[in-house]
Amino acid sequence: METPLRARIRDGDDDAFAELFDRYARSVYNHAFRLTGDWSTAEDSVSLTFLEAWRLSDRVDTEGGSLRPWLLGIATNVVRNTRRAAGRHAAAMSRLPPGSPVGDFADEVASRVDDAELLGAVRLALATLRRGEREVLALCVWSGLDYGAAAEALGIPVGTVRSRLSRARKKLAAAAENREPPRRPRQMRESRTQAAQPLQEGNR
Numbered sequence: 475m476e477t478p479l480r481a482r483i484r485d486g487d488d489d490a491f492a493e494l495f496d497r498y499a500r501s502v503y504n505h506a507f508r509l510t511g512d513w514s515t516a517e518d519s520v521s522l523t524f525l526e527a528w529r530l531s532d533r534v535d536t537e538g539g540s541l542r543p544w545l546l547g548i549a550t551n552v553v554r555n556t557r558r559a560a561g562r563h564a565a566a567m568s569r570l571p572p573g574s575p576v577g578d579f580a581d582e583v584a585s586r587v588d589d590a591e592l593l594g595a596v597r598l599a600l601a602t603l604r605r606g607e608r609e610v611l612a613l614c615v616w617s618g619l620d621y622g623a624a625a626e627a628l629g630i631p632v633g634t635v636r637s638r639l640s641r642a643r644k645k646l647a648a649a650a651e652n653r654e655p656p657r658r659p660r661q662m663r664e665s666r667t668q669a670a671q672p673l674q675e676g677n678r
Contacts, residue, residue: 481536483527491531495524498542501617502549508612509553511600519556523549543619547627550609602649607642614639 482490499520506519526548534544600608606628613624614635621639625632 478536480534480538480541483531483541484534484536486528486531491524491528494527494541494545498545499524501542502545505546505549505612505617506553508616509550509608510557515553515556519549519552522552522556526552540623542617543613543623543627546613546617546619547629550613550628554605600646602645603642607638607645610635610638611642611646 479490479493483494502523503516503520506523507513507516510516510519523545527545530548534541600611603611609628610624613619613627614621619627621632621635624635628635
């Protein structure tokens, strides 16, 4: 009889972690991207999430269903910590004397215009939400977790998930009424649009 994935993860099975990564890395990436709006940060968050999952493997309960809520909860904390670190770094850099002039990055900036336009409307709306509301929205609406799984991922009561999601939806509806979002560019590189589009993620 095959040992369940949860038990193998708890035992530190390398093959089990490879299976876990193959099964959920895309879900973790998409969740991190939705919280940050940044491709590079989302990629870094995937690596940090699975490193943290490895560190916490002995805490995994051998009984239960999908490990996806657990991983998305770790990813949420990773994003929080990354933002705090980035804020501290930015503050430190602002205290340094100005450096030498840098080269012209016009071509790179132009290549990212389509990404910025695509995310512009979403960012405007999400800016009206508090952090907890954004996290619940990302888990329940975009990642498709039910209230119970989202509560498990964030370590909060189900009632809090419901109230935060309700507030988030009301704020987004109000933002949509007050702003006309920019049109999405017709020509987008396929590799960059996949993470921003509604995903089809497994809950196995």
